[in-house]
Amino acid sequence: MTHLTNFEIFLLFTIVKIAVVLVITLTAVAYTVLLERKVLGRLQNRWGPSRVGPFGLLQPLVDGLKLFLKEDMMPLAVERPLFILAPIIALGCALVSIAVVPFGAVTMVHGVDLFQIANLNIGLLVILGVTSIGVYGIALSGWSSNNKYSLFGSLRATAQMISYELALGLSLVGVVLRAGSLSLRDIVASQSAHGAISWNIFGGFQFVAFFIYLMAAYAETNRSPFDLSEAESELVAGYHTEYSSMKFAMFFMAEYANMITVACVATLLFFGGASSPFGHLFDSIGSGLILSGLFSIAWFVAKVFTFLLLYIWVRGTLPRFRYDQLMGFGWKFLLPVAMVNILATALALSYHR
Amino acid sequence: MQIALFIIFGLLAVAGALNLLFQRHPINSALSLVVVMMSLAVLYWSLGAEFLAAAQVIVYAGAIMVLFIFVVMLLNAGEEDRTHGSKIAYIAGIPGAAAIVCLLSYVFLSNRQQLGTTQLGGYLSSSVSNISEISHTLFTSLLLPFEVTSILILVAILGAVVLARKEL
Structure with missing residues (x-):
């Protein structure tokens, strides 16, 4: 590697990182779908997919193949360019925000951080910004389909996402105040001192913020109990009623990729990211570069997995909200509580300094 | 690298702005405006103003333009007719626009020494965080504004709430 310049090394590493993270994310998306179907099946006292491969483990592959091979229907009355553009925007935005997520402990090889694609000093804002651009995918899909159910679904989803974005953003301010930085690495570093008791949710007293974030995140990703945009009993399928084949699959993948992003952010901001809950207690066991990197990734994946399970559990348990209840909950409850949380955190911080 | 980014996104911003004018459907125009705002955000970022870039994306592209598109979608505005416009637009508008462009470029070029130069991407690697500087300025010297x-x-x-409420 000596004959390469620093820039070439950086470029090579970055391309490899992007490819690896993309493949892992898409595989994780496919298997989250399987996990959801399996767990939901068990919650509802049935088996879930169990025919393809051992325990139905090959089901995502077959599903993907089916969606690839299906006929790509293009209804006559759609607004063609926007109809095609909408799923691309949705999936693109869902995948881009993974780029700033640090997956493991800082592991520098040739001056490149192995476990994060881009360490930006406004990483958190980038995630929020990309999420707010992702709204266009849903808004445009509903409008360009030229179908009243699609339009209603997309209007509901868009209004819901814009409303809950405020509560979501405000719930994160307390964490940012504590870390004094918007860089995700710094936020993780600010919680890694003493293991679980210095995580923001426990030691940082940000549990109110965490619950606001959790609710707002369910609404942001249009998941149950806030999945009014695809309420089957009223809207056929919501904003993707007219979509078929790969274009539908892109919306589907975007939804699950968003779930994973939101789980990653919750892990990073409230649960110490890739740091171990035992702090530096067992540092002597995984002392090597490879071992410590693997351990940190394992912790991160375990935390994200817990959040995904929580998502599925909530979907299997709670009924859907009514639309006015949803809006009232967002604006009249979550938003004021988030503001009070910011004030309390700021006061506590200024008192301690 | 930064020069390439600057050229690409500068051209994209200009192309988006032209597309905004030439598109006949309001929703296409609104989307071109989104493209313009996003490219402006990239330009801000390449000048080292990363917070401004993020705010531009979140506030303008993510919130305000979504509301624009919402309104266009709900009103179901159709394609607008191409008209020849008024004579005044041709007689006064085009020379006026050209005059303003000439005047601005003359002022900028003649005062180049006083305005100074900037470094593309030169401030990105600085150790001082852009955000803390902005907040420090906002809460000390610019507190009153x-x-x-x-x-x-x-x-x-409050005015919007009062207007939107039916009974008071």
């Missing part, structure tokens, strides 16, 4: 602006926005919010 900042608070007055927030009160103005609060008044606007």
Whole structure:
């Protein structure tokens, strides 16, 4: 590697990182779908997919193949360019925000951080910004389909996402105040001192913020109990009623990729990211570069997995909200509580300094 | 690298702005405006103003333009007719626009020494965080304008609530 310049090394590493993270994310998306179907099946006292491969483990592959091979229907009355553009925007935005997520402990090889694609000093804002651009995918899909159910679904989803974005953003301010930085690495570093008791949710007293974030995140990703945009009993399928084949699959993948992003952010901001809950207690066991990197990734994946399970559990348990209840909950409850949380955190911080 | 980014996104911004004018459907125009705003955000970022870039994306592209598109979608505005426009637009508008462009470029070029130069991407690697500098300025030397602006926005919010409520 000596004959390469620093820039070439950086470029090579970055391309490899992007490819690896993309493949892992898409595989994780496919298997989250399987996990959801399996767990939901068990919650509802049935088996879930169990025919393809051992325990139905090959089901995502077959599903993907089916969606690839299906006929790509293009209804006559759609607004063609926007109809095609909408799923691309949705999936693109869902995948881009993974780029700033640090997956493991800082592991520098040739001056490149192995476990994060881009360490930006406004990483958190980038995630929020990309999420707010992702709204266009849903808004445009509903409008360009030229179908009243699609339009209603997309209007509901868009209004819901814009409303809950405020509560979501405000719930994160307390964490940012504590870390004094918007860089995700710094936020993780600010919680890694003493293991679980210095995580923001426990030691940082940000549990109110965490619950606001959790609710707002369910609404942001249009998941149950806030999945009014695809309420089957009223809207056929919501904003993707007219979509078929790969274009539908892109919306589907975007939804699950968003779930994973939101789980990653919750892990990073409230649960110490890739740091171990035992702090530096067992540092002597995984002392090597490879071992410590693997351990940190394992912790991160375990935390994200817990959040995904929580998502599925909530979907299997709670009924859907009514639309006015949803809006009232967002604006009249979550938003004021988030503001009070910011004030309390700021006061506590200024008192301690 | 930064020059390439600057050229690409500068051209994209200009192309988006032209597309905004030439498109006949309002939703296409609104989407071109989104493209313009996103490319402007990239330009801000390449000049080292990363917070401004993020705010541009979140506030303008993510919130305000979504509302624009919402309104266009709900009103179901159709394609607009191409008209020849008024004579005044041709007689006064085009020379006027050209004159303004000439005047601005003359002022900028003649005052190049006083305006100084900037470094593309030169401030990105600095150790001082852009955000802490902005917040420090906002809460010390610009505190009064900042608070007055927030009160103005609060008044606007209350006004919107009063207007939107049917019974008081």
